[in-house]
Amino acid sequence: MxxxxxxxxxxxxxxxxxxxxxxxxxxxxxxxxxxxxxxxxxxxxxxxxxxxxxxxxxxxxxxxxxxxxxxxxxxxxxxxxxxxxxxxxxxxxxxxxxxxxxxxxAAIPETPIAADSSLDKRMDWRFLDLRNPKQNLIFRIQTTFEHALRTYWIEHDFIELHTPKLMASASESRAELFEVGYFETKAYLAQSPQFFKQMAQSAGFGKIFEVGPAFRADPSFTSRHATEFTSVDSEISWINSHDDVMQLHENLMVAGFTAVKARHGDEVKALFDVEVTVPSTPFPRIPLAEAKEIVKSRGYEVPRDDDDMDPEGERQIAAYVAEKYGHEFVFLTDYASSIRPFYHMRHEGDASITKSYDLIFNGTEISTGAQREHRIEVLEAQAIEKGLDPKEIEGYLDFFRYGVPSHGGFGMGLARVLMLMLHQASIREVTYLFRGPTRLEP
Amino acid sequence: MxxxxxxxxxxxxxxxxxxxxxxxxxxxxxxxxxxxxxxxxxxxxxxxxxxxxxxxxxxxxxxxxxxxxxxxxxxxxxxxxxxxxxxxxxxxxxxxxxxxxxxxxAAIPETPIAADSSLDKRMDWRFLDLRNPKQNLIFRIQTTFEHALRTYWIEHDFIELHTPKLMASASESRAELFEVGYFETKAYLAQSPQFFKQMAQSAGFGKIFEVGPAFRADPSFTSRHATEFTSVDSEISWINSHDDVMQLHENLMVAGFTAVKARHGDEVKALFDVEVTVPSTPFPRIPLAEAKEIVKSRGYEVPRDDDDMDPEGERQIAAYVAEKYGHEFVFLTDYASSIRPFYHMRHEGDASITKSYDLIFNGTEISTGAQREHRIEVLEAQAIEKGLDPKEIEGYLDFFRYGVPSHGGFGMGLARVLMLMLHQASIREVTYLFRGPTRLEP
CATH class of the missing domain: 2.40.50.140 (Nucleic acid-binding proteins)
Known part of the structure; x- marks a missing residue:
């Protein structure tokens, strides 16, 4: 034979x-x-x-x-x-x-989906949809991208974590949490590995990463949100500022895009008509306040009462960066403390802004990173200021009471990277099996 | 500076x-x-x-x-x-x-745990416990082991999957399922990626792997069980029998153990007094019926009414294999159909046994693998025979109605491998943050 x-x-x-x-x-x-x-x-x-x-x-x-x-x-x-x-x-x-x-x-002769079927219909029959070479390529790209990141981490002595997704209490806020019946009590699904990857810093692990599911009971139906998504997380000790995190982050993106371009560049061009570009470093960095001025000077006033950017503002600043620097990525830095979580460290000279960033890729936010506040008195005060009861996060606060190095990290949505890399309209296209408020199947 | x-x-x-x-x-x-x-x-x-x-x-x-x-x-x-x-x-x-x-x-002067603290107490203060070089080494070994597996998969053109952990219905049985409040309805946490990795076969992905969390609402308190654990899964198309799966499996173990021995062998010897042995291939393969005879001839009668092995039987057969072949691993094959899930393929000549195996390492089961039944009529009949209502698994059965290759795979508990590799008494020692019926913190 x-x-x-x-x-x-x-x-x-x-x-x-x-x-x-x-x-x-x-x-x-x-x-x-x-x-x-x-x-x-x-x-x-x-x-x-x-x-x-x-x-x-x-x-x-x-x-x-x-x-x-x-x-x-x-x-x-x-x-x-x-x-x-x-x-x-x-x-x-x-x-x-x-x-x-x-x-x-043998297959049933009547195929339930065709090339022109709606995205929703294709998702109903995802296993048939995925036979399309274009869909298949997405997941080979994801595999290559992830492996390049992992190889970078391993070569730089990072430890891989598998943090628990079942938690006794809320990690950051009680909003958008899924509740699980847990024997005689209740548990919650982790919205992010935030607390547990910080725990690794206190444990002296130095540099860690995790790629795993995160869950948000977010009832929104946008093209960028899912109730379950793959989160790419990393956290490092002994940093001086969020700039150290950005350096790690851009090095990882370069590793990932280099591998994707080398292995799949031609196929991506043929099937998606997209040129994969390996980004140059350093990525442009623009403080948020300055970014809002730039966007304003381009004629767009961000219609928000708080200090945050909005999706159109992100597109505008990305367009500016593309024109001025020929770059698909931009770090927006120094977000206002008012719109960042309590554990983001604030600037020494100006507590109104944080040592944090969002990474924008082709006009959409794919990641948030920051230096974390590791000084227990400051951390506790910031938690109280944000309306949190320190007693509810006692276990987390303990991580900072027995010694902890300065540290920071980021969380990044894997599907968003793929969506924007391949110029797709929705993360549904680049998620193996999408989960949304009205979709739990197949 | x-x-x-x-x-x-x-x-x-x-x-x-x-x-x-x-x-x-x-x-x-x-x-x-x-x-x-x-x-x-x-x-x-x-x-x-x-x-x-x-x-x-x-x-x-x-x-x-x-x-x-x-x-x-x-x-x-x-x-x-x-x-x-x-x-x-x-x-x-x-x-x-x-x-x-x-x-x-600065750390609080009173350290809450000491070298002689109980395991439970150490788990309460896991971030301090993990500062111990021995505990730290466990996770560096885990990182190395996983990366070696992933590198093997990548080099052999496998696609990495992230299957959803939120499911609309039970994957295999309604028992041991965690229920999640999901907007106006309910969801369940996946016990394994079984159905979704089989879906990839129908989707024409060929060869896939996933390393991710799995959840079992198992109220047991043994040293080998957790309610949340990291499952290592792989599935391949176009196999002739479960032997093809075993070949993949043993090659992966060799890759993993080779990397761990090379990178951490000396440290493991120094801190755990354990010699990491790279297993030779092929691993011994013993049909379960024969294994039970061997165990019996050693004076141990498996005290079970069904056709399964028990933990003591696994230890006995492992002792036999260690003596006879000098091997730490053994595949027990051809489990009775009565004790295997409906989707395991049965032998052509004898439907009472399945084309399946368990992998035993140092006396404990770490994995189950099998060729899957891909013929829809046979699969449906086996489901009904096991008391399942085909309507409840309609979406799964659809994967077999539109064409599917022959295929098989395995699922393996990562913590069990580490526990047995390092001669630890409990998976609690080798899990970053253990989850059990009475433990959801930290």
């Missing part, structure tokens, strides 16, 4: 017997010859089966011809045949002349 | 000015000289401060002497001083003669 060859490896083989396995993409059942485009996880190849004719020149109903005629799209098959290189074949310059065809699993 | 040097990098430096940051491990405040052992994420170093004496030979209360006298264990400091190589210094043959000492964060 010839063992299975991945389709992408066929073109490097000499003409001769091969076996491939995959699913049926299209069948052209012509009078004298049958063509099947077969797809596997690595590519697509044309199978060809000239019909047998009898002495009178009539087509004979033999095998595999009869089986081919009955193939529904999506049917998984294993075939054997003779590989032949032929420049005239548009699909990769090769084809396989069929010898045998074995149906492993 | 001299920039921070990691303690492990000091010995390679020439004598001269250095700066190190870390936490105070011990202080010996002698009359004429003070010694501090300082620890950071990479090691420990001795700081020395000869006391200043006045013209009468009396000790002067100057700095940093006064600060050193007041240092509580766990206080985080940054120091500068002169590095000096001196063979007589037991701790690495180097010491730092102190120039300046800056307290970054």
């Amino acid at each position: 010839t063992s299975r060859v991945l389709i992408k490896n066929l073109s490097a083989l000499d003409d001769g017997p091969v076996s491939v396995s995959g699913w049926v993409d299209t069948v052209r059942d012509q009078k004298k010859v049958q063509f099947v485009v077969l797809r596997d996880e690595s590519g697509a190849v044309q199978l060809v089966n000239p019909r047998t004719t009898d002495a009178d020149g009539q087509v004979v109903a033999d095998e595999p011809a009869t089986s081919i005629s009955g193939l529904a799209q999506g049917t998984f098959v294993t075939v054997t045949g003779a590989l032949k290189h032929d420049e005239r074949v548009k699909l990769g310059g090769i084809e396989i002349k069929l010898a045998t065809l074995t149906v492993v699993s | 001299t920039s921070r040097v990691l303690i492990k990098n000091l010995s390679a430096l020439d004598d001269g000015p250095v700066s190190v940051s870390g936490w105070v491990d011990t202080v010996r405040d002698q009359k004429k000289v003070q010694f501090v052992v300082l620890r950071d994420e990479s090691g420990a170093v001795q700081l020395v401060n000869p006391r200043t004496t006045d013209a009468d030979g009396q000790v002067v209360a100057d700095e940093p002497a006064t600060s050193i006298s007041g240092l509580a264990q766990g206080t985080f400091v940054t120091v500068t001083g002169a590095l000096k190589h001196d063979e007589r210094v037991k701790l690495g043959g180097i010491e730092i003669k102190l120039a300046t000492l800056t307290v970054v964060s």
Whole structure:
């Protein structure tokens, strides 16, 4: 028996017997010859089966011809045949002349989704939607991107954490928390690993990272929000300011984009018509107050009562940065203390602003980072100022009572990076199985 | 300003000015000289401060002497001083003669745990417990082990998945499920990514892996169970039997153990008195029925009414394998259909046994793997036989109605591997923050 060859490896083989396995993409059942485009996880190849004719020149109903005629799209098959290189074949310059065809699993002939189905309908049938080479590529890119980040972390002696997602109490606020029945009591799903990655600093771990799920009971239906998402987190000790965090962050992005461009750049260009650009460092850094002035001078007044930016403001400042620096990324820094969590450190000279940043990529926020307040008296005072009861976060505050280094870090939404990298309209496109207020299936 | 040097990098430096940051491990405040052992994420170093004496030979209360006298264990400091190589210094043959000492964060003098504290008490103060070099090493080993697995997967073209942990319905059974309030409805926490990793097979992803949390509302208090644990999962297409899964599995274990031995073997020997052994392949494979006979011949009758093994039986068969093959691992294969889930494929010639296995490491089960039943009629019949209502798993069954390749995979508990690798008595020791029926904090 010839063992299975991945389709992408066929073109490097000499003409001769091969076996491939995959699913049926299209069948052209012509009078004298049958063509099947077969797809596997690595590519697509044309199978060809000239019909047998009898002495009178009539087509004979033999095998595999009869089986081919009955193939529904999506049917998984294993075939054997003779590989032949032929420049005239548009699909990769090769084809396989069929010898045998074995149906492993026949598909129902009526496919529930088509190329023009709505996103929602495609999500209902996500396993079929993901057979599309474009959708498949998204997850190969995600794999490459993540592995590049992890390799950077490992090479720099970071420790990988798996922090618990079940918590006894709220991590940051009681809002947007999912409640879980937990034996005789209740638990909550972690909105972020924030407290636990800070705990690692107090534990003397030095530098840590985690890639894992986070949960927000956020009832919004925007293209950027999900109730469950993959959060990319890192935290480092002994920093002088949030600038150290930004340096780590931009180095990670460079590692990720370099790997994606090298491994998938051509495919991304072909399937998404997008050029993957490896960003130069340092990324532009603009204090938020200055960014708001810039946006204003471009004719856009951020319509908010608080000191925050809004999505349109982020798009405007990104446009400015693209024009001025030719850069897809920008760090907006020094957010007002009024709109940042209690654990963000404030500037020494001006407590009204924090040592924090948002990272904007192609006009949308993908991450928040900061130096953390590690001085227990200051931290406790800031918690009280934000209306938190120190008793409710006693366990967290303990991390700062037995010694802790200065530290900081960031959390980044993985799907947002992919969405913006591939110019997709929604994180639904780049999430394996999206979860939203009205979607828990499949 | 001299920039921070990691303690492990000091010995390679020439004598001269250095700066190190870390936490105070011990202080010996002698009359004429003070010694501090300082620890950071990479090691420990001795700081020395000869006391200043006045013209009468009396000790002067100057700095940093006064600060050193007041240092509580766990206080985080940054120091500068002169590095000096001196063979007589037991701790690495180097010491730092102190120039300046800056307290970054003072610890409360009373440390709530000691070396002889109970495991439960240590877990209450996990961030202090983790400062112990032994505890720290566990998570560096975990990092290395995981990265070796991931590198193997990446090099073999696997796609990394992040499957949702929020599900609309039970994945396998309604038992041991945590229920989550989800807007106007309910959701459940995934017990495993089983259904979603099989979905990737139907989606044509070929080979996938995931490392992520899984949740079991299991009220047991054994040393091997947790309500939340990190599950290592992989699933591959186009297999002929569960043997293909076992081959993948043993290759992954070899990759992981090779990396751990190379990077941490000496430390493991020093701190745990354990020799890390890279297992040889193929791992021994013993059908379960045969294993039970072997155990019986050793004088142990498995006290169960069903066809399963029990923990003592697993220890016995592991002892047999250690004696006979000198191997720490054994695959027990072909479990009875009666004790396996409906989606395990059964043997062609004997439907009473499944194409499945458990992997036993040092006497304890760490993983279950199997070829999956991909033929929809057979799968549906097996579900019904197990008392499942096909309507309740309709979405899952759909994955098999539109074509699917043969496939199989495994799920493995990460903490169990570490526990058994380091000869620890409980997974609590090797879990960053353990979750059990009565533990949700810190």
